[in-house]
Amino acid sequence: MPTPPLIPLVDLAGPIQALRPELERRISALIERGEFVGGAAVSVFESAFAAYLGTPHCVGVASGTDALTLALRAAGVGPGDEVIVPAFSFVATAEAVLLAGAVPRFVDVEIDTALLSLGAVQAALSHRSRAVIAVHLYGRMMELEPLVTWCRDHGLRLVEDAAQAHGARRSGRAAGTVGDLGAFSFYPTKNLGGLGDGGAVVSADPGYARAVRLLANHGRNEEGRHERAGTNSRLDAIQAVALELRLQGLDVDNERRRQVALRYTDALADLPRLVLPVATGHESHVHHLFVVRTPERDLLAEHLGRAGIGTGVYYREPLHLMPAFRDLGYQAGAFPAAEQLAREVLALPMHPTLSRESQDRVIDAVRGFFLARGTEL
Ligand SMILES: *Cc1c(COP(=O)(O)O)cnc(C)c1O
DSSP: OOOOOOBOSOOSSGGGGGGHHHHHHHHHHHHHHTOOBSSHHHHHHHHHHHHHHTOSEEEEESOHHHHHHHHHHHTTOOTTOEEEEESSSOHHHHHHHHHTTOEEEEEOBOTTTOOBOHHHHHHTOOTTEEEEEEEOGGGBOOOOHHHHHHHHHTTOEEEEEOTTOTTOEETTEETTSSSSEEEEEOOTTSSSOOSSOOEEEEESOHHHHHHHHHHHBTTBOTTSOBOSOOOBOOOBHHHHHHHHHHHTTHHHHHHHHHHHHHHHHHHHTTOTTOBOOOOOOGGGBOOSSEEEEOTTHHHHHHHHHHTTBOOBOTTSSOGGGSGGGGGGOOOTTSOHHHHHHHHHEEEEOOOTTOOHHHHHHHHHHHHHHHHHTTOOO
8 A cells, every 4th residue: 555645744835836936036036136135125025014914113134033032122121121921932932031131031821722821920020020922822812902901001011922923813903913012933834934034023113113123233223323232133135025925825824724723623623632722713813833732642643643644742841941941940830831731732734735635634643543542432
């Protein structure tokens, strides 16, 4: 019997093939003009992304990590400050705080959604608290209104880490545009991905946008003077033309992801040892990843691997227990939900071009695992 083709967790080449002729034409034009960093292509993308999100300002930068770091710096975060950060996220969320010169103050997340717990944020307030980072993990947009109000009442800035949530919306407002500043990554695996690294900061506040633009370009102001010590974090023109093209298909891609998620949910809902992502408003989730939970996570991953199905663990270690943040002095047991998630989460294949046939194979393999273990209803 021929072995069935592998089903990768993500497919970076597939979704971009249809765009290749136009992409190659746009890149040739840049080479022709000698336009490589900054320039018209970058401004065009910045305007298009701001318009798509429905916010006035967008500044392209070199990565999502830089977007977070520069957003914090623009918001006035620096040495001596604490930034409240969920204990369960990609490492960059906490790295950015250290890169801005401040200290991350970890708090637990909600077990059902893996999103920041408002009660935990409130309990972590100290006289050093300066900002909160809300992460729209896996593509699920957090309900931000209560946090916005609380941050305003306590003089804290709210930065959204929207690196996994391009195009997610709640009550018509896009992820990244509700807090003081929003940070995006365009790393190739993200819902809006480039041909390399890239990122952006968005804000409704012209002062914050100006500060990010200045800091990202060596602190250089409109008169060409170096006003503050900044860094080099610019979006390059090739990324900008690719991102502007892919932005046109983002809503369609996100809708395809939702269809895959619906199909998985319908087909796996009855398995008692498997926890599926909780349902939310249609628009609010863009399914960057489809993450299930089970105490048998590692066995399930092995079983799927044997069936040629790629999976991933996002994330195997909560931030507070990473060696990188050892100096902050957190202990195991500090954040039970984050620690349980790290033990139980597993991402199933999810991308806009995942075929129905592949979806069926994933579903059959997951069902087969629980059936064989005699735990199915
Ligand atoms: C990808 C990601 C980042 C960092 O983005 P890079 O472009 O890789 O630097 C930050 N936060 C979250 C939640 C991410 O998924």
